[in-house]
Amino acid sequence: MTKELRRLTYVEDEPDIRSITEFALKEIGGYELDVCASGPEAIDRTPAFEPDLIILDVMMPGMDGIETFKRLRAIPKLADTPIIFMTAKAMKHETDRYRQLGAVDVIPKPFDPITLPDRVLEIWRQARKVAVAS
């Protein structure tokens, strides 16, 4: 049976970008979404939500996206959950670093919210393909 993308955790501290991304993923994409405003909130809630995919901002006050990534990865239930970074810090050396950490892809800000759900789905399918093949 083909697993489909349904549940997403989205972590972002900035209210405006959070609201437009939430709109895009929920209203346009139709995904079930758990929106977290900080890294600690994501670490607290994500294991119970069991998302198919996690989208993480990088620049967040307190615990940043990199630290949040590492802590989520350390939770056995989430060790294999694909994680995408969504960030305005998307120079090549930065995106290389995110991929080296284990992120499946990077979505640079700004992005087009209308096409965002399709982009996320494409990344998810690609990540699934790689996971099944390995």
Add this chain to the structure above:
Amino acid sequence: MTMQEQLRALVERHHVNLVEQISTVRQLLTPPDSSGALPAVRVVEAESIMHQMKGTAGSMGFPDIGAAATALDETLKTLKKLPGPIAPAQLELPLNQLATLQRITESTTPAMSKLYDADLSSLARRA
């Protein structure tokens, strides 16, 4: 509320926030005393706001505001690396860039966002 109405409400709220954020950055970049020097911590705070604005404004359909915010963000990033307070002469460029950003934002209305009249009719929810 239709999807289009929801999207327009988000864009309108963001436009209000943009004006407020620019005002905050102006206050941050105004030296607090007659020496004209700016404490470094103010630059750090201003840069954080600009960093957010460059990602958000473009995503909200305001690419010109995003580009102006990016230019100011780059300048503030460079200033952030300097040791100690920022001298008045070093504030000239960021203040000019802020004036440009303010001018573009004030001459922009929510209806000018690329999202405002986006055709959402063909986008069916998948769930």
